[in-house]
């Protein structure tokens with residue numbers, strides 16, 4: 342269900358988009374929850390399933406074969422279960438990778454394979470299930486938002502605060518403003534991610550108040566950020582951008598969004 346009074350525009354991404362045929366990403370979130378439930382029937386322990394997902398996504402060279410039913414049985418099971426359903430949301434990965442091989446870019450995130458996207462999508466859902474309770478108990482909660490959610494038609498008035506930049510609310514049409522305002526209603530401090538070293542948060546955590554993190558980023562970037570935060574001992578949850586449309590992927594910035602309903606689900610007491 343869309344947040345009251347709010348309508349999304351369906352957005353195509355460079356490689357993925359969580360919009361299905363309508364102007365909503367609800368179908369994606371229903372599906373990923375259903376797939377997580379199915380995989381947990383085979384691996385009832387969430388940490389074990391998480392380990393399998395990470396092991397599989399690190400073996401990129403074996404994933405294509407596993408998707409065809411060959412090789413490592415755990416990888417065959419996982420991809421057999423999730424890839425046919427999730428491929429609707431990753432329609433342009435193949436073409437993107439073909440274009441990259443001509444341009445020879447070295448940025449590893451850009452080389453994310455379609456199977457890795459699917460494993461990362463499930464990893465985000467699973468990490469949210471594992472960490473939500475701990476995140477909610479944290480005395481201070483911080484969100485990092487990508488600057489590609491800004492209103493680019495407007496001269497952004499964001500400015501530096503204690504940890505990173507914060508939105509100053511100069512544009513009502515700005516999606517980043519909308520997300521920051523929503524998060525404030527749930528007691529979460531929203532920052533615009535401008536490259537803060539996450540180790541700084543660990544230092545703040547030691548000052549007495551436990552800090553929890555909420556990340557918003559494109560699928561591969563979010564997975565890596567969540568892994569790093571968890572490695573630093575920060576309870577972390579995350580919501581993927583609805584598509585990947587920033588300059589890194591598209592050569593320029595285009596409007597983007599994230600599911601406000603999914604954020605509310607995740608941060609509601």
Ligand code: SF4
Pocket residue numbers: 491492495496497498499507508509510511512513515516517518
């Ligand atoms: S509303 Fe906030 S993030 Fe958006 S352009 Fe203005 S200051 Fe920047």
